[in-house]
Structure formats: C-alpha cells, structure tokens
Amino acid sequence: MLRQTPNGRRCELKREWKDAVPDGGVSGGVAAVFSNREAVRPEIADSWERSLRSVDPSRGCAPTHTECAADLWNASPLRRPIDELADDLQQIADAGFVVGVTDEWGTLLWICGGRVMRRRAERVNFAPGARWSESAVGTNALALALHNRRPTAVFSSEHLVDTLHDWVCYSSPIRSPHGKTLGALDFSTTCKLANPLAMATVRAMAALVETRVRELQPASIARDSVAKVALRCLSRTEVTVDDAPVQVSPRQAEILALLTLRPDGYTPAELSLALYGDRPVSMSTLKSEVSRLRRMMGGGIAAHRYMLTAPVGCDAVEVLRRLSAGDTVAAAKQYRGPLLPHSEAPGVVDWRHRLEVAIREAALQSNDPDVAMILGERIDDDLELHEHALNLLGPNDSRTPLVAGRLSVSRRNMA
Known part of the structure; x- marks a missing residue:
C-alpha cells in the first residue's frame, strides 16, 4: 500500500467504514467486499465483525459499567506501579494525550490528561468506571490490546463507533509475571496530533509497569500469607x-x-x-x-x-x-x-x-x-451433648462431677 498522508488515510478509512457499516447502523456483519481491501487491516475487519453483534456504531459514548471505579483501582495490582510512574505519564499527557488504564475486562479505572483533552475524552465517556471492551463500545485500541494480547493502534474510522473517528489510540496489555493480563495502558489523542512514536512509548511504559508489578509481587505474596483483615x-x-x-x-x-x-x-x-x-x-x-x-x-x-x-x-x-x-x-x-x-x-x-x-x-x-x-x-442446655460427655468419661475422671453438674442444670432448665 502506498504511503498516504494522515488525512488521505482518514478519508479512505471512512469510505471503507461506510461500506462495511451501511448507513452507520447495525448490520448483520461486515460487508464481504471492500472497495479497497488493503485499506482495512484484517484485525480491524475481524473486530468490526465481532462488534456489530452487540454495538450500535451510532452510539454516542462508552457505557458506564460501575460506580465503584475508585475502590476497584485501590484494589488493583496496577495501582502502585502507575502511582510511581504518574509523573512520567503526566508528561506524556501534557504533549496532547489522555492516558488511561483499564482492568483485564476493559473497565477504565484511572486516567490523566490536560484539561482540554480530558474534556474531549469525557464527551465519549473515556472516564473511570466506563467499559471500553469490544462488546461494549466496539473496535478500539484498548479492546484489541486485551483481546489479542498485544500492543495495538486504532486510527480514526478503524473505530467502529462513529463518534470515535476523530481519535487515534495506542494501547498495550499489561501482564503479570505469570502471563495473566492485568489490564491495558492507553494513550489517546486526536487524529491531528497522531504521532508514530506513541506506539513505541506505550510499549515501553507498559513494560515498565510490568517490571514494577514483578518487583512488588514478592512483598505482596509475603503480606498475603497472613491476612491483613x-x-x-x-x-x-x-x-x-x-x-x-x-x-x-x-x-x-x-x-x-x-x-x-x-x-x-x-x-x-x-x-x-x-x-x-x-x-x-x-x-x-x-x-x-x-x-x-x-x-x-x-x-x-x-x-x-x-x-x-x-x-x-x-x-x-x-x-x-x-x-x-x-x-x-x-x-x-x-x-x-x-x-x-x-x-x-x-x-x-x-x-x-x-x-x-x-x-x-x-x-x-x-x-x-x-x-x-x-x-x-x-x-447451652444441650442434654445430649452433656450425656455424651459423661458416658465418655470414666467414673474416676476428675472432670466427671463438672459434666454431671452441667447435665443437672440443663435438665432443670428444660423441665
């Protein structure tokens, strides 16, 4: 495929999106024939196919999944590593990005960004508590990073939902030392500010988070061996x-x-x-x-x-x-x-x-x-239990009078 300007690519993707999603409404699936098959990556076409089963491409924003995002974040194994890297992530956000972290299910738990970008993000509910899984809001970088378990970028009309077509997003899964997906890290910005270096940066930052998760894990295991609560x-x-x-x-x-x-x-x-x-x-x-x-x-x-x-x-x-x-x-x-x-x-x-x-x-x-x-x-007053104890004790056992007394009191109380 010939190199295109970002604007040219946006226009071509928009045409393909309109072909695949007629009238911007829910279809029975992605159209089998694109006018330019090379314009749409296979992983994007596959995601559109999956997404159209449950997502209306004309929806306005991601759904709110939970009102307990702060509590979930406090309990997340990613919280401490992200807190330690917050200054670095804020510097990235200051360059025109909004940065987000999800759990393994695609629920957004933490974001940072400048006032302008956060306000833009809030319009599509890129906010803590929102669900950004593929089944909730269709094709997006966070969802694909979690689904495919690898770093992913989604540009403009590669997003299934029309209101996301002004965005470009770069995401990388975050894994535990044992390979379990813990969540995903995402850098999102407008298409006008798209930067090819963002993909490498999100990979590097996700790797740093994974390193801190690994370094913190032994202490966590030691603490968990004795219940805190x-x-x-x-x-x-x-x-x-x-x-x-x-x-x-x-x-x-x-x-x-x-x-x-x-x-x-x-x-x-x-x-x-x-x-x-x-x-x-x-x-x-x-x-x-x-x-x-x-x-x-x-x-x-x-x-x-x-x-x-x-x-x-x-x-x-x-x-x-x-x-x-x-x-x-x-x-x-x-x-x-x-x-x-x-x-x-x-x-x-x-x-x-x-x-x-x-x-x-x-x-x-x-x-x-x-x-x-x-x-x-x-x-209290369990006759059968006292009788059982008395039967098990020998007549010369020093505890026999104690049990006999309990039995007598219980019989009197039960009379």
Whole structure:
C-alpha cells in the first residue's frame, strides 16, 4: 500500500467504514467486499465483525459499567506501579494525550490528561468506571490490546463507533509475571496530533509497569500469607485491619461474614436476599453498604460479583476448615459460640445453624470426651451433648462431677 498522508488515510478509512457499516447502523456483519481491501487491516475487519453483534456504531459514548471505579483501582495490582510512574505519564499527557488504564475486562479505572483533552475524552465517556471492551463500545485500541494480547493502534474510522473517528489510540496489555493480563495502558489523542512514536512509548511504559508489578509481587505474596483483615464473628464481633481494631456496623459484619463463608461470592440479588430477605430494600442501599466495607478494608471486594479478592481471616471459616481436616478438638476450641448471635439476616441465620449442627454432630460422633466437654461450655442446655460427655468419661475422671453438674442444670432448665 502506498504511503498516504494522515488525512488521505482518514478519508479512505471512512469510505471503507461506510461500506462495511451501511448507513452507520447495525448490520448483520461486515460487508464481504471492500472497495479497497488493503485499506482495512484484517484485525480491524475481524473486530468490526465481532462488534456489530452487540454495538450500535451510532452510539454516542462508552457505557458506564460501575460506580465503584475508585475502590476497584485501590484494589488493583496496577495501582502502585502507575502511582510511581504518574509523573512520567503526566508528561506524556501534557504533549496532547489522555492516558488511561483499564482492568483485564476493559473497565477504565484511572486516567490523566490536560484539561482540554480530558474534556474531549469525557464527551465519549473515556472516564473511570466506563467499559471500553469490544462488546461494549466496539473496535478500539484498548479492546484489541486485551483481546489479542498485544500492543495495538486504532486510527480514526478503524473505530467502529462513529463518534470515535476523530481519535487515534495506542494501547498495550499489561501482564503479570505469570502471563495473566492485568489490564491495558492507553494513550489517546486526536487524529491531528497522531504521532508514530506513541506506539513505541506505550510499549515501553507498559513494560515498565510490568517490571514494577514483578518487583512488588514478592512483598505482596509475603503480606498475603497472613491476612491483613481478620473477622471474629463467633459469639462476638471484632474486625481488625493490619492488627488494629476497626469499627464496623452490624450490617458490614454480616456482609463480611457471608463473603468469607462463601468464597465464590454472591450476585447482587443473592446478597440482597441473604441480608434483607423479602424486605423491599433498594439495590443502591446494598451497593453503599458494600462500598463502605470495601473502603474500610482498603479494597478486597470485587464489584461485579460480590466476592473477596484478598484473604480475610475468619474464626467461623477456621472452624469449618478444622472440621474438614478431621481435627475436631481444634474445631471445638475455635468455636466460641453462635455466628453473629444478634443478627437476623436470613443468610447469617442459615450459616449459624449450619455451623452449630456441624460442630455438634462432630462432637457427638467423636470418642474424645474433650470435644464434648469443650463444646458443652458453649452450647447451652444441650442434654445430649452433656450425656455424651459423661458416658465418655470414666467414673474416676476428675472432670466427671463438672459434666454431671452441667447435665443437672440443663435438665432443670428444660423441665
């Protein structure tokens, strides 16, 4: 293909875009024949084909996907490396770019840029919380970098959406040391300011971010081996962050307990049902509760499906782990009483019952009198448990009178 001026290339791409997307509307797919096949790169044509299944090319801007972008950014493994490189990225932005970073799904989490470029970017919702995946806003450099896992530039009418045709974007995926895509770095500007050096620059900056991710990872692994956040929810409630007690509301304690007990998490509707039952509570109320808890924890809760993304120590989970390992004595020692005893949240009530039944049945099946004795201190007026302990103790065991006394009191209370 002969070299063209940027303006000439824009005009040719616009013609091909109009052929592929008749009348600027959603088609059944990209037209099979272009007037100039060489004008449209194969990866762009393929992306148009995929995008047209879900994206209207006449849409005005990217959709807002989440209102919790700040919380997601705080929890992102890219935040610290980007913070360290922020001055360098700002210098690039000062040259006429808006710089953005997404998560692995294409949700924009961080941007920087001058006032003029940011104002232009806001018109197409290039802003934290917006989804820039291919299925959300069609062909764009961020989406292709994530989809193809390699640096990509998208110029003018190579974008599927008409309102992006004045833009040129340069993006590179950012990977973990193990090859997982963590997100993408993007430099965007207007077609008039297009610069061929931008592609090399975004590659280099993405490589620097990956280096810092790798350098920071050992410290992260060491920190994660001991949970930063710990929840005590058996008999009483206590939450610590970095070993320091923090105040949480009863509702926040319920949310944290439910998330620790169910690692695969909850949809918003499921969590609402577990907390509020059939009560008419708005989804915005639930989002606010989760958002406050996420801020208190310094992140660690996913937004799309509510689940923990960072380790949380929990005494109730430890009881279940000990029971699964067959260590009934340790489980009985760890079980200090009912789960959040004052909570009436349906999901908590269910887990409270499951925990008590599990530990009680383990004690009744155990031939170790210590288990029944330990648990007998924590479950009131359980005749069967006290009788089981008494049967396991020999007549000369010094603990027999203690258990006999518990049994007598329980019988009197039950009369």
